[in-house]
Amino acid sequence: MNKLSLPSFRLKRHLWPALATFASVIGASFAYLLTASPIYETTARLILDERRVSVSELGRTLSEVPNSVPGGPSPIATQAELVKSQQVLRRSLDQVFGQGSGESLNNAPTVEKLTKDLRVKIIPATNILELSYKNQNPELAKKLLNAITEAMVEEDARSIRLEASSVRKFLETKVPEEQAKLEQAEVAESQYRRASGIISPVPQTESLVNGLATIEEQERTLLAQIREARTRGNLLQRVTGVNALTNAYTAIRLGQDEELKKLRSSLLDAEAAVIDKQSRLGDKHPDLLAAIDQRDATRALYARQLARIIPESRGTNSSGVSDQISADLISKFITGEVERNALESRLQAVQAERSKLRARIAQFPITQQPLAALVRQREEAENSLKLLQGKLEEARIAEAQLVGNVRIIDRAETPSSPAAPKPSMVLVVAVFAGALLAAGVVLLLELLDDTIRDEADVEALLKLPVLGVLPKLPLDLENHLDTFLDNPALVEPYRRLLKTIESRGGKRPGAILINSATAGEGKSNVAACLGAVATMSLNRTLIMDADLRHPLQHKFFNLPSSPGLSEFILGSKGLDEAAHLTSIDKLSVMPHGQLPDRPSALLESPAMANLLKDATASYDLVMVDTSPMSDYADAITLSRYTDGILLVVHPNVTPKGPLVRAVAELRESGASILGVVMNETSDPKDNYSNYIEQSQPPARTLRSPLAQDEPIGISKVKGTSATIQEKVQE
Numbered sequence: 001m002n003k004l005s006l007p008s009f010r011l012k013r014h015l016w017p018a019l020a021t022f023a024s025v026i027g028a029s030f031a032y033l034l035t036a037s038p039i040y041e042t043t044a045r046l047i048l049d050e051r052r053v054s055v056s057e058l059g060r061t062l063s064e065v066p067n068s069v070p071g072g073p074s075p076i077a078t079q080a081e082l083v084k085s086q087q088v089l090r091r092s093l094d095q096v097f098g099q100g101s102g103e104s105l106n107n108a109p110t111v112e113k114l115t116k117d118l119r120v121k122i123i124p125a126t127n128i129l130e131l132s133y134k135n136q137n138p139e140l141a142k143k144l145l146n147a148i149t150e151a152m153v154e155e156d157a158r159s160i161r162l163e164a165s166s167v168r169k170f171l172e173t174k175v176p177e178e179q180a181k182l183e184q185a186e187v188a189e190s191q192y193r194r195a196s197g198i199i200s201p202v203p204q205t206e207s208l209v210n211g212l213a214t215i216e217e218q219e220r221t222l223l224a225q226i227r228e229a230r231t232r233g234n235l236l237q238r239v240t241g242v243n244a245l246t247n248a249y250t251a252i253r254l255g256q257d258e259e260l261k262k263l264r265s266s267l268l269d270a271e272a273a274v275i276d277k278q279s280r281l282g283d284k285h286p287d288l289l290a291a292i293d294q295r296d297a298t299r300a301l302y303a304r305q306l307a308r309i310i311p312e313s314r315g316t317n318s319s320g321v322s323d324q325i326s327a328d329l330i331s332k333f334i335t336g337e338v339e340r341n342a343l344e345s346r347l348q349a350v351q352a353e354r355s356k357l358r359a360r361i362a363q364f365p366i367t368q369q370p371l372a373a374l375v376r377q378r379e380e381a382e383n384s385l386k387l388l389q390g391k392l393e394e395a396r397i398a399e400a401q402l403v404g405n406v407r408i409i410d411r412a413e414t415p416s417s418p419a420a421p422k423p424s425m426v427l428v429v430a431v432f433a434g435a436l437l438a439a440g441v442v443l444l445l446e447l448l449d450d451t452i453r454d455e456a457d458v459e460a461l462l463k464l465p466v467l468g469v470l471p472k473l474p475l476d477l478e479n480h481l482d483t484f485l486d487n488p489a490l491v492e493p494y495r496r497l498l499k500t501i502e503s504r505g506g507k508r509p510g511a512i513l514i515n516s517a518t519a520g521e522g523k524s525n526v527a528a529c530l531g532a533v534a535t536m537s538l539n540r541t542l543i544m545d546a547d548l549r550h551p552l553q554h555k556f557f558n559l560p561s562s563p564g565l566s567e568f569i570l571g572s573k574g575l576d577e578a579a580h581l582t583s584i585d586k587l588s589v590m591p592h593g594q595l596p597d598r599p600s601a602l603l604e605s606p607a608m609a610n611l612l613k614d615a616t617a618s619y620d621l622v623m624v625d626t627s628p629m630s631d632y633a634d635a636i637t638l639s640r641y642t643d644g645i646l647l648v649v650h651p652n653v654t655p656k657g658p659l660v661r662a663v664a665e666l667r668e669s670g671a672s673i674l675g676v677v678m679n680e681t682s683d684p685k686d687n688y689s690n691y692i693e694q695s696q697p698p699a700r701t702l703r704s705p706l707a708q709d710e711p712i713g714i715s716k717v718k719g720t721s722a723t724i725q726e727k728v729q730e
Helices: 005-013 015-035 057-062 075-083 086-097 111-117 138-196 201-240 245-256 258-281 286-309 324-400 423-448 455-462 481-485 488-505 523-534 565-570 599-603 606-618 634-641 656-669 721-729
Strands: 040-048 118-122 128-135 406-410 466-470 511-516 541-545 587-590 621-625 644-649 673-679 702-704 707-712
Touching (some): 015 423, 075 128, 075 138, 086 111, 086 138, 111 128, 128 138, 138 324, 138 406, 201 324, 258 286, 455 466, 455 673, 481 488, 481 523, 488 523, 488 673, 511 523, 511 606, 523 541, 523 587, 523 621, 541 606, 565 599, 599 634, 634 644, 634 656, 644 656, 656 673
Parallel strands (some): 466 673, 511 621, 511 644, 541 587, 644 673
Antiparallel strands (some): 040 406, 118 128, 702 707
């Protein structure tokens, strides 16, 4: 089978499960259409809007539709859930099936059934709810849906009235409490005003602040005048030489006395005479001494006269002021000092007043703070009372009004045609569903299929080359190998396989071991057909049946099962006797022969190695058919004596796991793997799971080559492996 046909083959493998699934879905849809009762559907619409017709603010607030916040509650979604509430649905059922309604209670659905059949849809970007209801009775569907919409409108208005009633009851209890609070606040404020003397805090505060500002301005003015007076006094002190107010006054009085003026003049003359004589006559001259006595007498007289005028002038400057300018300056100094002292006294009084005002201003907020808290409490009580009284009146008005947010914009009508089932829609859905389920079944079966599918799987999984792809044989090989060789379409793939093996190895192999991972993959078929085709280009070919668990080669060529391989190993037959000629020229087959209970001991013996050595020397090509590698290690044992192993893989039959493990074991043992061949023909099973010796006739016997007198029957051969090994080594 070529690569292009493999995918279609996979689909064909799962065609029947896919068709069965598709047919089941279609059949179920027809059965549903034949048995389902018609269902009628009717629709109605409600709108949620703000009915701002209430005369009270509270009524408008209660009927106001809140804005939807992203991630928060949605008013329209809340109404959609409210439609399916037990209260609304029960009221609707009571309205339709109540006394005098004309509807039989037997037709009344339960609340659960009504909830299931009722559909509520929010029209996108609107505040509109679309309600749809399905029922087998079209008239009943219309009545029920209209009853639901009316009950929804009534429930919305009733909920607003209930909210207004609850608000009214609450306010009726809170208003007296707020009145009592207001009275208490007014009494406390009045008592504190009388105790603190604060009548009007704001004007009193402004008066104190303005008085402080005036005092501070006077203080600044006085400070400036005092600085000016001090500056003027300092200048006059430097000019006149007086340093105190008393000295200045004394100097003025001394300068104005006439007798003192004469004495000062005489004293000056006496001082001048002393100085003159002292400079001319010397310190001891009588005239000088007389002049000094005269000066001292004049000075004493001046002192007595000065003490007479100003008794407290001792220690002061007794020169006095004789000129008018100095007298004027000293007079100004005295006037300035007097004014300065007066300014300083006034400044002290202003500063004392300023301190008192600042203390009162600093204390005023502390005194005012309790009053502010009392005023705030009284105002809050007044505002709360006014608000509650206003809301109480609004609640009474809102409770008396019928204002709602939900209204009907489309009423339900009697449907004229059933909404379900619709044959065309059901069939379309059934076709699509059946196709999807069928594809799913095929995909599931493909996923569960863990077998080798094509050459790409082999090369990707094993990293081994695919040497050839062998077609499926349309005939049974038993007694038909001659017919097989006459069909070029069947023979050419085997010839191509032989040429590929020769070209890859560089030389013609002497012995090829043909094996597979599991049983039933067609390895024995490949060995038989490949050996038959090999005779077309080689001189002599031998097919050796070393599959001692499930031998098939003697059946393919219609030969006896013995003598064969076991007889040669045990030494009872030679190579020419164990190998049988077939009807195909130059082709010999060595069947399995009589088998012991433990055939593995025969294959492990040195005689088996000698057999392959002799067969390779006597024949141009030897094909060795062995047991599957997943169950037995025969292939690993015999690979040491052959030129390579040819792995047979059956697409869609060979499991990947055993194949990978078999290749790994061969590589670990050092065996040479020629490649992989894809085969489409399976080996016959023939109860392969049962041990082959259980069905063999016990009459046939084997004889040891060194003990001709002692027959070796099946019972003898079924000894331990050590006994068989000893006989083989002999």
